[in-house]
Amino acid sequence: MTRKPRPSSASRTVSPLRRLAVGAGSAFATVALVLVAVGLWAIWTYQGPGPAPRDGAPMTTVILRSGAGLPEIASSLERAGVIRSRAIFVAMAQASGAARRLKAGEYEFKSRAAMASVLHDVRDGKVVRHWVTIPEGLTSEMAVEILSKAEELTGVAPIPPEGSILPQTYEVQRGEDRARVLRRMMDARDELLTRLWPQRKEGLPFDTPQQAIVLASIVEKETGVAGERPKVAAVFVNRLRQGMRLQSDPTIIYGISRGRPLGRGLLASEVAAATPYNTYQIDGLPPTPIANPGEASIAAVLAPPDSNDIYFVADGTGGHVFASTLEQHNANVARWRQIERQRASKTGPMQGPPT
Secondary structure: OOOOOOOHHHHHHHHHHHHHHHHHHHHHHHHHHHHHHHHHHHHHHHHOOOOOOOOOOOEEEEEEOOOEEEEEEEHHHHHHHOOHHHHHHHHHHHHHHHOOOOOEEEEEEEEOOOOHHHHHHHHHHHOOOOOEEEOOOOHHHHHHHHHHOOOOOEEEOOOOOOOOOOOOOOEOOOOHHHHHHHHHHHHHHHHHHHHHHHHHHOOOOOOHHHHHHHHHHHHHHHHHHHHHHHHHHHHHHHHHHHOOOOOHHHHHHHHOOOOOOOOOHHHHHHHOOOOOOOOOOOOOOOOOOOOOOOOHHHHHHHOOOOOOOEEEEEEEOOOOEEEHHHHHHHHHHHHHHHHHHHHHHHOOOOOOOOO
16 A cells, blocks of 8 residues: 655645735735725815715805814814815825915805815915995995995994095905904095095195095085096185185085985075085085095095186086186086976976086
């Protein structure tokens, strides 16, 4: 009977080592596959489409508070359903160097926006921009009403002194306090006046920046044509120099309704009434501005053009015609009265006396 040879001791010791190597290789391959899969998933999560919005809206709004760190920002975005993984957002923000440049504010992200796009927007500060516009010639009360209607603002703004606001368009942030926005509007007027007052023309018939604002407010209310502001300013400056009364209808209206439109022409009794704002009856300037003048009107009052004009009246086209003599002015008034009569026959009585 032939016996099979027994394996040598060397071969018996090698087999377990081979099995260990094969097992280790298999485990390494499995780990590698897992890592590759995780990496691919992370890349897809970062660069692929984001999650669908929970309410089906095309945009999702997220407010990132000032002072929030990277973990809080990532959590806020994940809770809002903008990103799938805060861990990947944090990792990519750190790896890209964006972590130190993330900006607070209000953001709107499109439905299913890629995480990469979201990170770039927060890094670049592409916040939602809100604007509040205060038109020239509004009273301070009217300006505060506009602030009160701005839904993105909070708090209550007091009514500031007349003429203390610079009318223009201001950028505001959601949640900003209305009183703070109003303060910016007032600071803007002060800064403008501080810049323009030292550059004023010599020999002006007023002595203080506040008096300049009073006159500028009258100019603002007298014309809605931008190119006329310097001419109107020159008329009123010439009248003050000559001791003439300003005879401005808007000042009478302010004394009656604090600048609210009357919806009708002035009555003869109103023109004759002695009030602090009736410049047909008082000498010089009224006690306060009658509106908030814009930069152009303030600049026109501080640097009026050289002119001999002391009269102006409406020309029927929305503007005015100017005159340096009473004879010229009377002829212009006659033309305006004819226009008034033609319009009155169709729409009823019009406004009060010409300037």
